Amino acid sequence: MFRSIAAAAVLTWALGAGQAPAAPATLKMVPIDMDGGGGALFVTPEGTSLLIDAGVPDWGPGGKDGLDGARNGADRVVSAAKALGVSRIDYLITTHYHGDHVGGIFALLKLMPVGTLIDHGPNRETAPGDRRAAGAIANYARYLEAIKGHPHIVARPGQVFRFGSLTATIVASDGHSLAKPLPGAGGPGALCDTAPMAADGGVENAMSVASVLSFGKVRIANFGDLTWNREQDLVCPIDKLGHVAILLVSHHGLALSSNPASLAAMRPDIAVMSNGPTHGAAPATVAAIAASPGLQGFWKMHSALANPQLDGDPDYIANLGPSPGYGYTTRLDITRAGGVTVTNTRNGFRKVYQVK
16 A cells, blocks of 8 residues: 555655756856956856866965865866866867966866867067066966867957857957947946056056857956956947956956946846955955945855955855865856846755746
8 A cells, every 4th residue: 555655755746846847058167266367267057168267276384285185276177067067168268468367267176078179379578577577477378388289279359159058258368358349338448537657567458358258138247367458448438348247357357447438337136246355355346346226145155354345245145264275156047038046055055036
């Protein structure tokens, strides 16, 4: 008797499961904790993977391991890929050649298969005697050697890449910007009287490959470390960008980027800032993003040790502990219709949004 009831229950469950509406296919997006470096992994419903930047070569002074055992950015990429069910990186965009964005690629190429490499072309930071330039020069030479044998594309503004059902339009690369507005943009830019900024933190920042990614109605901006003046090129006097649903905050939230004119043009629904505990999250930048009209959620990778008053609700911060910590992050599950679920992997806190 008991077996008959159990069998009937299993059959009823199976039939019900078969009749239930299928969950919408989602784009999975994970900004990876690079302790203030760059790295974001996207996996489409078809399983195509895109990585934008591979983070740092090691953690902190002396290369101290993270509390999760990660030694460098590559370890965190591999962990994120495993969590999303992929065993290779199909496409990797390197936005520029500063060590906190390209440094992890050398170990990554030894840890898992990587397909096509995309970048802005030759390193442009070559000032004699400049320590940062010396690093970029060395990184680029090593990068060229490491990617031999891989398909390689130099990105140009206006170029469109299709990664499964995810589309990326290059809006800036190698210091040049998009010539024509994206669909839905094209009106006059706002706040175009913003003064230019002399500092850029190194020429390579301004060369960053900047892209607007599209999945259904959702548009995502990832500009690497694109600088204040180059951001203004994209939105003044004509707004070539228009609204984006999700903004991966440029340059870790440093004051060298996040020009008010670009924020006014993009008007993000959700902002995600990949800052470190002592890198990025400048007070003026945090305030400007938080005040953006229509912003529904502002998520941060780390609490800001120098300015803890800016942190806000800790549920919206992935890492509260010591650096380099456990590598917690925010995971975004995105539907084509504009549903976005953001989950804090540290505590499971979850927020569901419907973006415009």
